[in-house]
Amino acid sequence: xxxxxxxxxxxxxxxxxxILAYTLLVSLSLFIxxxxxxxxxxxxxxxxFGYRWLPPKVTLDWYKWAFEIARVPEVxxxxxxxxxxxxxxxxxxxxxxxxxxxxxHLPGKEALMSIVxxxxxxxxxxxxxxxxxxxxxLKLVDTHFGVALAHVSICAPFAILVLSSTFQSLDDRVLExxxxxxxxxxxxxxxxxxxxxxxxxxxxxxxxxxxSYNELTLTLMTYGPDTITLPVRTYLAVGLGYWEVTSxxxxxxxxxxxxxxxLIQRRVAPExxxxxxxxx
Amino acid sequence: MxxxxxxxxxxxxxxxxxxxxxxxxxxxxxxxxxxxxxxxLRPEGQKxxxxxxxxxxxxxxxxxxxxxxxxxxxAIATTLLSIFLSIPLSLILRRxxxxxxxxxxxxxxxxxxxxxxxxxxxxxxxxNRGWFNLFLRDVLPFINGPLRINYTVQGLILFYVWLYFxxxxxxxxxxxxxxxxxxxxxxxxxxxxxxxxxxxxxxxLIMPGVLAGSVLTFMASFGAFSIPLIAGGNFRPLAxxxxxxxxxxxxxxxxxxxxxxxxxxxMQVLFLSVYMRFFRTERIQ
Numbered sequence: 001x002x003x004x005x006x007x008x009x010x011x012x013x014x015x016x017x018x019i020l021a022y023t024l025l026v027s028l029s030l031f032i033x034x035x036x037x038x039x040x041x042x043x044x045x046x047x048x049f050g051y052r053w054l055p056p057k058v059t060l061d062w063y064k065w066a067f068e069i070a071r072v073p074e075v076x077x078x079x080x081x082x083x084x085x086x087x088x089x090x091x092x093x094x095x096x097x098x099x100x101x102x103x104x105h106l107p108g109k110e111a112l113m114s115i116v117x118x119x120x121x122x123x124x125x126x127x128x129x130x131x132x133x134x135x136x137x138l139k140l141v142d143t144h145f146g147v148a149l150a151h152v153s154i155c156a157p158f159a160i161l162v163l164s165s166t167f168q169s170l171d172d173r174v175l176e177x178x179x180x181x182x183x184x185x186x187x188x189x190x191x192x193x194x195x196x197x198x199x200x201x202x203x204x205x206x207x208x209x210x211x212s213y214n215e216l217t218l219t220l221m222t223y224g225p226d227t228i229t230l231p232v233r234t235y236l237a238v239g240l241g242y243w244e245v246t247s248x249x250x251x252x253x254x255x256x257x258x259x260x261x262x263l264i265q266r267r268v269a270p271e272x273x274x275x276x277x278x279x280x
Numbered sequence: 281m282x283x284x285x286x287x288x289x290x291x292x293x294x295x296x297x298x299x300x301x302x303x304x305x306x307x308x309x310x311x312x313x314x315x316x317x318x319x320x321l322r323p324e325g326q327k328x329x330x331x332x333x334x335x336x337x338x339x340x341x342x343x344x345x346x347x348x349x350x351x352x353x354x355a356i357a358t359t360l361l362s363i364f365l366s367i368p369l370s371l372i373l374r375r376x377x378x379x380x381x382x383x384x385x386x387x388x389x390x391x392x393x394x395x396x397x398x399x400x401x402x403x404x405x406x407x408n409r410g411w412f413n414l415f416l417r418d419v420l421p422f423i424n425g426p427l428r429i430n431y432t433v434q435g436l437i438l439f440y441v442w443l444y445f446x447x448x449x450x451x452x453x454x455x456x457x458x459x460x461x462x463x464x465x466x467x468x469x470x471x472x473x474x475x476x477x478x479x480x481x482x483x484x485l486i487m488p489g490v491l492a493g494s495v496l497t498f499m500a501s502f503g504a505f506s507i508p509l510i511a512g513g514n515f516r517p518l519a520x521x522x523x524x525x526x527x528x529x530x531x532x533x534x535x536x537x538x539x540x541x542x543x544x545x546x547m548q549v550l551f552l553s554v555y556m557r558f559f560r561t562e563r564i565q
Contacts, residue, residue, distance in 0.1 A: 018377070021372045021375075021377060022377070024368065024369065024372060025369075025372065025373075025377075025383045028369065028383070028386065029382075029383060029386045031442065032386050032387075032389050032390065032442070033386065033389065034401075034405055034411060035398065035400075035401025035402050035404065035405050035442075036393075036397075036401055038401055038404045038405045038410070038411055039397070039400060039401045039404060042404060050409070051409050051414060051417070052409075052414075053411065053414055092300065093300040093301055093304055096297045096298075096299070096300045096301070097297060097298050097299075097300055097301030097302075099297055100294050100297035100298045100301075101298075101301075104290075104294040104297070106294065106298075112298070115302075115305060116301045116302065116304075116305050118305070118309070119305070119308075119309040121499065121548075121549075121552070122503075122545055122548060122549070123499075123502065123503020123505070123519060123544065123545075123548065124503070124505075125503060125505060125518075125519040125522050125523065125541055125544070126313065126316070126503075126541045126542065126544055126545035126548075127309060127312040127313040127316055127541070127545075128312075128541070129315075129316050129319065129522070129526070129534060129537055129538050129541055130311070130312030130313055130314070130315035130316035130319065130538070131308070131312040133312075133315050133316075133319060133534070134311065134312055134315055149308065150308070152304060152308060153304065153308035153309050153312075156301070156304045156308075157304075157305075160301055210392055213394070214392075214393075214394040214395065216394075216395065216396060216505060216506050216509075217505050217519075217523075220523065230394070231394050231395075231396050231506070234394070234396040234397065234400070235396055235506075235509065235510065238396070238400060238510045239510075243404070246400060247400070247404075250396075250397045250400055250401075253394065253397060254393055254394070254397050257392045257393045257394065258392075258393075260392050261385065261388055261389065261392045264388060264392070265381075265384075265385050265388065
């Protein structure tokens, strides 16, 4: 009797599976996206006290504060310079060593590869204090190059991983075919090889940018008054407790991340993200 | 000489190409790590002398034991919850329902946004006057008063799951999509019902993928820094505790911090090797 009821119940659930599935999907999306909506509302609201869903007045004052007092443009400039330097260095390293790992025969390649990739397996805080000590001694602290160099320690392994698999999938026969058809090596490189490896290089650059842009641990250890990046600025602002201004800053700060998201969705397989590219 | 060069030039070029990668590893990872180890063996604030005092403090003081327990609790709870969330989610997303691309993009959001901002938004939404508690008040009025979520362990686990479940979810999804549909069809033709196919065919086959993803979630939540730094309140896992050693104390307790950082690295490596040996997961890609 009871068994029967249970069975009917399960059958009912199965019949309503689309509703159930969509309920789960929609509540997950709300779980993920509402924090950002609330940040947006918070950054536009005024005199928002008590238990209310929305603020009574709308204002752009907090953005003005973010620009004038928190100096967001300057901080953004720092962040972008550091990210650009980190991308440049990591991609160069990735192309050289990725080529060696992907195209050359090496004894003990697996072991060598896992050594180079080891920094991705270990949280940056475990060696961040050492980085700080060394960079202090070398006077690299509070320079854009220094902060970018610290970021390279986690960006480069990822670039090597992505690029070596890109180079590995490069088909020799295609290159030979180009040669047979009379293309010079230079022409082969620019018209055949480069278009084939460009997606890999681009995705490596996207991930490097994202890692450097989000990185907090290593930046906290190497930043100074002239190299405050956006995550550090947000951390300091949260400590001061001005939630509205911090929200306004965060809205500006999160825009590049969503642009990156669109790029990834369009151009790169999401599974590739799993290189653990994110700064913890 | 000339002959020697032509014979070995390929090898030399290969080694030259490997050089930047290894320079990065030794200069930016290995050397700083060794420096951290040396620092942890010095008496506080001194450049010479040896001591094991910091490690003894770390092992013997109950406060640090609590920190370690908290770190593992957070990481393990997050890993388990992520697995339980990811499997049904991937099974649904695999069906390619209408709008599945949108929901797939949603899963990527936590991977690309800075952890700081995520923490800020989560603190706002789960605060006493945040939208979550307003929703409870207006829709489920039988729950008494605002639920306290921010600055509690449960809240921290919730935030961690928000930030780190995509690692598990994406690997699970790609494992499911790499599954040969013929196997399932064969099982169905042989008379297995849907539940049996799921239980005995699909789940065992995707388990290696799920576990590889859960390792990533575990590593990320074990080393989590941004979220507990501003959303942890009095609950400080290891990574934050290391940073607080040099942020709160003046002058900073660098040696103590380093000792904790080294212990943290060791625990992570130890746990991972046990985990991988135990589940025999594939090498993480």
